[in-house]
Amino acid sequence: MINYNVFPDCKTRKDIINSICEKYSFIKHSFAGKSVCGRYIDVLHIGNTKNRVLYCGGFHGSEYLTILALLKFFEECAFSMKNDTPLGGYNIGNFLKIRGLTIIPCVNPDGAEIALHGSGSAMKYKSLVEKVSDNTRKWQANARGVDINHNFNAGWSELKKRELSLNINGPSPTRFGGNFPESEPETKMLTRLCRNINFERAVAFHSQGREIYCSFGNNTPSLSFRLASAFSQVSGYNISNPEEIATGGGFKDWFIEEFKRPALTVEMGLGENPLPLSDFEDEYKILQNILCLGVVF
Template identity: 35%
Template sequence: MKKGRMLITWYEVKQGDTQAKIAFNHKVRLEALTYENKSNPAFHSYLKPGTFLRIPTDNSYNLSEKDNGCLYEYGWRELENDRLKVGPSIHCEKIGLSVLGKPIWLFRTGTGKKKIFISAAWHGNEWLNTWLLMKFLQEWKKRLSKRKNWFGLNIEELYQNVTLFVVPLVNPDGVELVQEGIYGVNNYQQDILQINEDFKDFRHWSANASGVDLNHQWPADWHEEAASSPGRPFFRHFGGYSPLSEPETKAIHELSMKEGFSHVIALHSQGEEIYWGYQNQEPEESKELANRLAKVSSYRAVKTADSKAGYKDWFIKEFKRPGFTVETGTGQNPLPLEASKRIWITCLPLLLESITFPDFS
């Protein structure tokens, strides 16, 4: 922190603000912002719109994502801004709406016959993978425009041979709850609070706004999985009252049936593992492919997590093609911002390696 007296200004909190976003936007250290607001109780929880904070100046501090990874919470608002910057080599389209009416965006790049699908943030507290996939797309665009190789791969050639489909934020409502608490939600506040037993801390929340776990919604032994899950809307693990009941899963189901992907990767956040099997219905090549992903990422390939009704499970059952659940990061969800660097370094080569897989369609 700069020595001497700092100039202090006042800032009125807006909807969507977090402590890290305010620090980034005002080009100050989060530690400096925290120090100036240490006696303000409103600063030390979710920020309520209309609250005033003290903002110090710190002209000596330069923030760089290149050096520091993800610098603030990445959610649907950030995605709305970044999606406008990915063209023309990356096409963006809305494939559905969440329970609370937020768009679910699909990004598509490439012109090849082989179709690959990568998705993330099925659970609200796993939003760091949304940042990962958007950073991946932005770097893909740069490499393509400059005709530069990436980890030895010719991106221009991949663009011609593959069509890559990416949904970086399957569960925008859940992510918003985790990042902004009840202040980020305009509708269903009482219902959501009731599901959360009136606790206003949502950092543990993984469900959508209806209290349904979107990765327990799929018709792959759904009834068996439902028998061991909560019988009512809950912050995690409740698979709904029937498969594919939620608008978010319906959007992904419709996309998957329409496109018939060669293989799919669903990103989650816990354990640095790669799950590749389901009820022995996966292709025989799946184990070898999972080992390839493990080798380049340092993750561990595991046949099954002994769970059912997940998207990867359904895809394998429905298409008899490879499907992978990739768990990035280790620790408690949501993963801290500092984990973003390790996730980028380990998962980037995994994503690129997956694009080189054979066409199973």
């Protein structure tokens, strides 16, 4: 297995993805689009191409453990499929023949780069980043200060009111939803991919809190709640109260509203972002149960 005890910046992700693809010829690697700064957004797929589950990570710059978790899980799936060995107690290879897995390890590559390497990674937006942030290690947004998970077209106007009530009315390290929904290429890339591919379900990985969110509005399918309850049972993560989470603007919210199919947000780890790299292995052990179940349930 690849060493995942590393900071998954652009170059490191590329090395990891290349080495997985070299080893397992049945993996499909493509790009879903480009970030504001022109960084490519990777998509990896394994298994059946008709019925697919989508896992996305790295929405928020400092939440890089989610990137590592998705890459590691993907490699484990490929290994199990090739060698016909179990993963997390399941014959995952057989399940993947029925329900394929697509991952976008890093939805917001500019944000991850800024959080890991500082404002210089924002290229022509360097001065904007420096103006609004004095600690780029905590950076969450994309390179021009829009929070991708506030930029989806689901309850966006209500979310905008809440942002304004918190005095967030322009580019910010976190929680600025942009001037209109889907204003950002990273958001558009994801909605376009989902409309093209018809995923059966989607899970967005964030950190932190060891929590699960599974509903948005009245269109939430009952399977979303059942998945959340199964995830909670295998991980000990708490399911967050639907009233508190009807905030809108997020990928999960949009997916539920648009397709009326299950979508969940899973908050990995516990502490303050950025969580230290040393938390990864232990947190991954817990999360692996959820990652397996999202495919086999």
